[in-house]
Amino acid sequence: MIDNQIKIYGSRIVIISKKSPKIVRFILTLLLVMSFLIPFIAFYVAIDYKIGFQFGIVIAFLIFWGIGFYILRVILWNTYGKEVLTLNADKVRYIADYKFFKDGYQELDTKDLRVEIVLDSNLPESKGYLKIHNRNDSIETVLKSKKNDLDILKHEINKWYNNI
Known part of the structure; x- marks a missing residue:
């Protein structure tokens, strides 16, 4: 049931949730x-x-x-839920987009930035979410995605900030 789409548009990463039944x-x-x-x-x-x-x-x-x-x-x-991560030179911005509402706005300084994949042990396959953090704060995505997709996201974020 967790088949979220992940799209990368330059400095924007969009995780689109699968519609509920x-x-x-x-x-x-x-x-x-x-x-x-x-x-x-x-x-x-x-x-x-x-x-x-x-x-x-x-x-x-x-x-x-x-x-x-x-x-x-x-x-x-x-129906329309998606998470948007915007990668800027000095900040990572997160927002949950409901189409007519936007919520959960978070901003994170990119100094000492780390990206982790947190797997959910309750799910049958290896699926989880992304956790981006620095020394002070963290951003966690809500939508669960496949580990392969999360690996690609982690690589893209690390490449963007030269953390490879």
């Missing part, structure tokens, strides 16, 4: 619609039964729309 995205979309509609239904029922405006309705809007926003991000990540 359609049924999973469909169920998440149903949950998103429900979390959007439930507060409106509660508001309508309160008015219909002449209960009047309650502060709890505002809380319901906040809670359910917060849940809906989180579900929207999960849907977008499972």
Whole structure:
């Protein structure tokens, strides 16, 4: 199931996640619609039964729309998710791209830069993620990839910073 695409565009490395199954995205979309509609239904029922405006309705809007926003991000990540590593002379930049949102922005100084492949022992094949670090900070990719692809990425990053 982990067949992420890795593309290298000069100084940009893009790891594109494999789309999740359609049924999973469909169920998440149903949950998103429900979390959007439930507060409106509660508001309508309160008015219909002449209960009047309650502060709890505002809380319901906040809670359910917060849940809906989180579900929207999960849907977008499972549909369009990708990680972008930008290699500059003095910095490595990381960002998780959800197509309509960008998150997880990290920046790392390239002095004493090290690149490691961290294999996940829970996966049947040798798959893992990339860890880029210096003395102070680190960047870890989220998407799991095949070891062969990670070896290529490690080589490209080391070549870019003359760490071979």
